[in-house]
Amino acid sequence: MKVSMTVNGVAVSHDVEPRTLLVQFLRENLGLTGTHVGCDTSSCGACTLILNGEAVKSCSLLAAQCEGAEVTTIEGLAASDGTLHPIQEGFREKHGLQCGYCTPGMIMSSVQLLQRNPNPSDQEIRHALEGNFCRCTGYDNIVKAVQWAASQS
Amino acid sequence: MVPVAFEYHRAGSVAEALSLMAQHGEDAKILAGGHSMVPAMKLRLSTPTTVIDLGGVSDLKHITDKGDHIAIGAMATHWMVESSDVISAKAPALRDAAASIGDVQVRNRGTIGGAMAHSDPAADYPGPILALDASMVIQGPSGQRVVSATDYFVALWETAVQPDELLVEIRVPTTPMNANSCYEKFAQPASRYPYVGCAVAVDKSGGTCSDVRVGFSGVGHVGFRDSNVEGALKGQALSAASIKAAADTATNGVDVLSDWSVSEDYRRAMSRVYARRALTKVGL
């Protein structure tokens, strides 16, 4: 079946099987491999992106469900001149990553958080990132990275 | 991690979804938010041959204050329920439950209708739906019918919704008692599904419990009202002692689930603790 959507501002359209997951559509059809797959059980959040303004797990959606949707992935976050998004800058500034596997998902969930709550407390950040697992950092620097980004606006 | 191949249809209306269901019969499955179904399809626990997506049915996505009740469309997401001012003010137990589901991403996609139709024994909504005495609007080939919360939950994974029917709306009465409700949950730390969830609504005019409803999630094979606790508290003066005495009767005579992480005895004990916490919160 044909599936069309707008990804990072670009209209795309591909013929895919109905069982194609959104994350496969991005990684395999569009070559956008910034969105990661970290689990089989919808738990880890590595695949998080923004779909029509909301953070979602792209491993748990069919591409077909996203017909006509607006998708933003980690590749679409920086400005066109390469200036990093404040949250990306925050992760760099505060060492919010080690291996980086969870980072795209962490950043996309943080984008959602700061939209809904521009000035989150420590607790609120931890709560908002409950759907994103990190095996490396112990989370403290991730919380600091999000706080750093919040303080920039 | 890839589902078995299937045929996909996107319905534009409830009528179209019902006719697609009639056409494709038992092998067709309805897809709402997909957050129980797609994970199950990926693990090949669910292998429908036809999937009928309700994602395009925009008139199931409402939350409306109708005066004597709040009408919640089946496709309203957990986030819509969690962030609705009218639900917060008039049915806080439902808000509490929605806000406690999984994580932000799951709440952005999962729907109240999908959760209510799925009837996972570990789902959060059944307790509050029972404590708020909500009713479910079910639509099938011969029209709509309204089913009360107490008749809705039938058995493990089974509700009053028949294979040729859709759950289209949930109606929550807007009574002073429902405005005085809450949901207290003991969550599994990794999945955040409830080990025990207890919803209560209390009418406490004049310091006496003139009416109370207590609904449990995650404790039995399906959500249930606990008549032990309700009977023990109704008509009593509300105090820490009367609440504890009533809460300590919770789950008497009820089959309580046990699983690899929580034994039956522990879950029963925690049911009493969470009933006490919920009753204390809105009863005192």
Ligand SMILES: Cc1cc2nc3c(=O)[nH]c(=O)nc-3n(C[C@H](O)[C@H](O)[C@H](O)COP(=O)(O)OP(=O)(O)OC[C@H]3O[C@@H](n4cnc5c(N)ncnc54)[C@H](O)[C@@H]3O)c2cc1C
């Ligand atoms: C990581 C994770 C954590 C979660 N944690 C929790 C939690 O803590 N508490 C909790 O309660 N839930 C939890 N869930 C489940 C979540 O709430 C689901 O969203 C919900 O159970 C199903 O809703 P859905 O809209 O995604 O339905 P779907 O998955 O699309 O459908 C579920 C089932 O209901 C049927 N169906 C859907 N809509 C209708 C309808 N209108 N009429 C008739 N049949 C219908 C489908 O055919 C299917 O069988 C979690 C899910 C995930 C992935």
Ligand code: FES
């Ligand atoms: S890959 Fe783990 S939640 Fe999507």
Ligand code: FES
């Ligand atoms: S930085 Fe390695 S998983 Fe988070």
